[in-house]
Amino acid sequence: MAETKPLVGIIMGSDSDLNVMQAAADMLTQFQIAFELTIVSAHRTPQWMFDYATSAKSRGLKVIVAGAGGAAHLPGMVASLTTLPVIGVPVKSSNSIDGWDSVLSILQMPGGVPVATVALNGAKNAGILAAQIIGSFDEEVSKRIADYKQSLSDEVMKKVEKMKT
Ligand code: RP5
Numbered sequence: 604m605a606e607t608k609p610l611v612g613i614i615m616g617s618d619s620d621l622n623v624m625q626a627a628a629d630m631l632t633q634f635q636i637a638f639e640l641t642i643v644s645a646h647r648t649p650q651w652m653f654d655y656a657t658s659a660k661s662r663g664l665k666v667i668v669a670g671a672g673g674a675a676h677l678p679g680m681v682a683s684l685t686t687l688p689v690i691g692v693p694v695k696s697s698n699s700i701d702g703w704d705s706v707l708s709i710l711q712m713p714g715g716v717p718v719a720t721v722a723l724n725g726a727k728n729a730g731i732l733a734a735q736i737i738g739s740f741d742e743e744v745s746k747r748i749a750d751y752k753q754s755l756s757d758e759v760m761k762k763v764e765k766m767k768t
Pocket residue numbers: 615616617618619620644670671672673674694695696
C-alpha cells in the first residue's frame with residue numbers, strides 16, 4: 604500500500620490527539636485504503652492548514668478526516684477551504700470541559716459549510732465513513748465494507764443463538 608497515492612487525509616490538531624485518531628487509520632488499513640496522517644493545527648500552523656486544505660484535492664485526496672479538541676476549529680476551517688468532504692472528530696483533550704467544547708465547536712457549523720461530525724472520540728466511525736465515501740466509487744472497497752457489516756451482524760446473531768441455549 605506504501606506506493607499507492609493516499610485517498611484519505613487524516614489530520615489532527617496535535618500529536619496528543621493521535622491516540623484517539625489512530626482508530627481512523629486502523630479502519631482504513633483494514634479496508635485497504637491508502638491514507639496519509641499528519642498534524643495540522645488551525646491555531647499554531649494556520650498557513651500549513653491553508654496549504655494542506657487547498658492542495659488536498661489536486662494531490663488526489665477524496666476525503667479528509669480532521670480531529671481536534673478544545674476550541675476545535677480545524678475541521679471547520681479545512682471544510683471552508685476545500686470542496687472535499689470533511690469528517691470531523693471531536694477529541695476529548697485533557698483540559699476539555701468533558702469534551703463539549705470539542706463537540707460543539709465542530710458540530711455547530713454555519714449553513715453552507717458542512718462538516719460530517721462523528722461522536723466524541725469517534726475516530727473509528729470516521730474511518731468507516733471515509734471508507735464508505737471511497738466505496739461509493741470503488742466496488743472493491745464497497746465489498747470489503749459489506750463484509751465488515753456482515754461480520755458485525757454475524758457477531759450479534761451468534762450471541763442471539765447462544766442465549767437460546
Ligand atoms: C487542540 O488542542 C488539539 O487538537 C488538542 O486536542 C488540544 C491540545 O493540544 P496540545 O496542547 O496537547 O498540543 O488544538
